[in-house]
Amino acid sequence: MRIGLLTEGGYPYVGGEGGLWCDRLVRGLDRHEFDVYAFSSDEAQEDAGWVPLPPQVGRVRTAPLWTAEDDGVVYGRRARRLFSEHYGELAAALCAPADSSTTEADRFATALHGLAELARDQGGLVAALRSETAVRALERACRAPGARRTAREARVPDLLAVASHVERALRPLSLDWYQEDGLGVVDLCHATAGGVTALPGLLAHHFLGIPLLVTEYAVRLRTHYLTRPDSSPAVRSLLAAFHGRLAAETYRRATFVTPGDTHARRWQERCGADRSKLRTVYPGMDAAPFAEVGESPESADPHTLVWAGRVEPAKDLVSLLHAFAEIRTQEPKTRLRIIGGPTGPEGAAYLGHCKALAAHLFPDEADGPHAVGDNPVSFEELSGPGLRTPADAYAGAAVTVLSSVVEGFPAGLIEAMFCGRATVSTDVGAVVEAIGGTGLVVPPRNPRALAEACVSLLRDPERRARLGAAARARALELFTVDQNISAFLGLYLEIVARTPVRRPLLGDTGTPLPFAAPAEAHLPGHWTEPTPRAVPTWAMDTPVPATETTR
C-alpha cells in the first residue's frame, strides 16, 4: 500500500507538533510505502531540517504555509470572470445564515473545486485571492439580501482581514501536488489534522478519486474559536463559517474520521461528521520505560502523593495544596511531591505563587528537636537527582494526583497508569474516558472531595494495589503504540478494500486496456517479493525521489 501522509508543521520537521506520533506510525508500518506531503509552519522550522526518515518514506514534498510565491500569472478577462464567480459563491456560502444546511455546503464545495480547477489550469490564484476582485466579491456577498446579521455589519478592515485569512487558508490550492504522478500514485491520503492540512486530501479526492482518512487529535474548528478573540464580530463570524464549512466538507468526503477521544468525536459529530465514519483511535504512548516501575508496585512510599506535569494555572495546583492541607489533618505523615517545570512566564509566576502558598500553609517540620526540618511539600524538576525519567517521578509515590481544571487527553495520567499507580483525578477533558473506573475521579475545583479521595486511598493499601494493577492492564490494552498503529493499519486496509482507486491503463491509441492490471495488483503490500537473484547495482531500478528539497 502507498499512503500519502499529509502533515502541517509536524512530521518530517525536527520538533514539529505531533511529529513523534507520525514517526511511530511510519516506522511501525514498515511494510508499506509512505509519501509525506508536509506544510511547514514557519521559516525557523524549515531551517531546522528533518528528522531521519526510514526507508519506507518514498518521497517528501514540502510547501510553506507562511508565505506564498506569486507566480506572476495575470488573469485575462475570462479567467477573471470565472474567479470572481467562484469566489463570490464561496463568499455567499460564508455569509449565508448558519442554519441553512446542504445547499450551502454544496455551494461551498463547488466554489472550492472551481477555485482549485482554476489554480490547476491557469495558476495565478495567489495574486487573485489577494486582489481587489476578491475583496469586492466578499463585500457584495456581505451586502446581499439574506446575509447573516454579523456579515452585514462588516466594514472595510473586516473585509480585508477576512480576505487575507482566506487567501492564507487556500494556499494549498495553488500547489502542483494534484497530478497523476503526485498524489495520484497513492492508494489513500491520511491527513494528520483537519482544516487546511486536509485540504490537499480533499482536492486529491476531487481530482483523482483518492480516498481520504482524517485524524484529529485536537479539533481545528475548536482551536480556531479560541485563537482569535480580539477580532470584530464580522471577522469572527465569517472565519468561523469558513472553517466550519471546510470541516464539514472534509468530514463529508472522508472515508473515515478518527478522533483521538470522545471530546473530539463530539465536536466532529457536531460539525456534521457521519457517525458511521467515526472511529476513535486513542493516541499511543510508549509503555516500555514504565515497565520496570509498573512491575514493582512495592517500591512506592505509602505516605507520598505525587503530581507531575507542566506547571501552569490550568493545572490548579492551588486547589491541590488546599486539598493537601485537608489530607494532613487526617494523615499527618503524608508528603506531597510536585514534579515539573513551568511553561512560559505565566507558568513561572504561578509556580512562585504556589511555592509561597505551600510555605504559608505548611511550616517546615523535623523528626526531633535536633534534626533539620523540611517542608512536606517539595517542588522538583525532572532533571533533578534520582528523577531522570517520568517513570522515576511516579515510582516513589503511592498515589498520583491530577488536579487540572482544563485538560485535553491526559498524557500524564496514562503514564501513571502504565506505572500501575492508583490515581485520583478531576473530571475534566478525557480523564473519565481514559481512566474508565480504574482510578478515583472527583469534580474539578473541589479540594475537599479531592482530599477525601486521597485519604481513602492512603488508608487502604489493598485497594491501591487493585486499582493500580487494573489501571496498568487498561493502559496496556488501550493506550500503547501498538494498538494505535494496528488500528490505523486496519483502517487503511478497510479503506483500500472498500474504495480502491481505479486507474484504467490506456493503450497506445488511448483506449482502455482490459485485464492490464491483474487481480494480484490490488493485493495490499508487496505481492511480488524482490527477486533473490544477484542483480548488479546499475541494473537496479532506483526510484528518483521527487522531492522539492534535497534529502
Place this chain on the structure above:
Amino acid sequence: MTDLDERNRTGAADPVKALLHRHNDLCLRAVDPLEIAAGLEAHGITDRTAARFRHRDVFSLAEELYARVPRDDPPPPTPPRTENSRPSTPTLLLPLLPGALCAAAVLALHRTHGENRLYAAATGILAVALALRAVLRRGPLSAPGHRHRPATTPWACWLIGYALLGDGLLHAAITGGPDGLPDGTDHGHWPLAAAPALALALACAPAAWTAHLFTAHARRRLVSSRGLEDFSASARPALFGAFALFLGALAAVLGMVSAVFDEPSAFAGTLALGALVFLARLLTVHGFTHAPKVMLSVTAIAQATALATVFAARLPGLGALSTPVETLTTAWGPAAVPTLTCGAAALVLLIHASRTLTRASAHLPGEHPR
C-alpha cells in the same frame, strides 16, 4: 422566608441564569453557539457539568446561553485600533540626510580643483548613495518585505545620471563634441548640472513626509469608511493632494537651489523626473512593483535612444536619424528630452496610481495584497 432562601430558590429553579451571569462577556460577544461551547470548555465545563444544568451536552447548554442573551441591540462599535503607525522622529528626520550630504558634496565640488575635485565627487556620490539607501530601508519610503525587490535601481540611477550630465552631453553632441570627459563644473564643453541633483536630494524629505501623510490618511479612512467605493472615493483626492504637495515642495526647493547657485536649472525636466521617481516609489511601497519597473526602464531607454540617434547620425548615410531630437532641441533646448520622457512616464504612473493606490486592498497593514 429569608432573603437568602429566596435567592437559593431562584438559583435552583434557573441554574443557567447563574452560569449566564458568570460567562456574560463570552455570551455577549459570541457569534454562534459553538463559540460559547468552545469558551465554556476552556473554562472546564464538561458534559457532566452540563448535565447539572439539565442539558445533554455542552453544545445544547451553549445553545441555550446563546439564545438567552439579548441580541436585538447592535453590538457596540469596535473601537478603532490604535495602531502606533506614527514613525519616530529620527525616522521622519532621516530623509533630510541625503539633501544635507548632497549640498556638502556640491559645495566641495565648487571649492576644489583638479584631482581633489574627483575625490570630492566620488566621496559625495558614495555618501549620498548610502544615505538614500538608509532612507529607502526605513520610514515611510521603505518597501515591505525585501524578498523580491525588482531591479529598478539601475534605471533610476540612469535617470538621475542623465539629469546630471545628459543635457550637457546632448548639447555637446549636437554641436560636434564632446571633446573630453566632464570636469565637474557647470561650464566648459560638457557641463555638469548639479542643481537638479541637489534639488532631488533635498526633495527626499518632502517625499517621505507626503508619502507618510497619504498612508496615514488612507489607514484612517480604511477604519472609518463603510464600503470599498466609499474608501476609493476618499482616497483619490488624498493621492492627488499628496502628489501636488510633493510637486509644490520640489518646485520650491528647485527655485531656492537655482537662486543660491545662480545657475539656470532645467526646471521642467527636474520636476518631471521628481514626479516620476516619487510615484514609482509610492507604488513600490504599496506593493505594486511591476508598473514602476516598466515605466522607469522605458524612460531610461527612451533617453538613451535619443542620445544614441544623435551620435549615430554622424555615420555616413544616417544623417536623418538625428532630425527629431535636433528639431526638439532647437525648439525647446536640450532639457526637452528628459522633460518629455519623464513627464509622459509620470503621467502614466499617475493614472495607474489613481486606479491602484485608491483600492482598499493596497492599504492592508502588514501585508500588501494587490
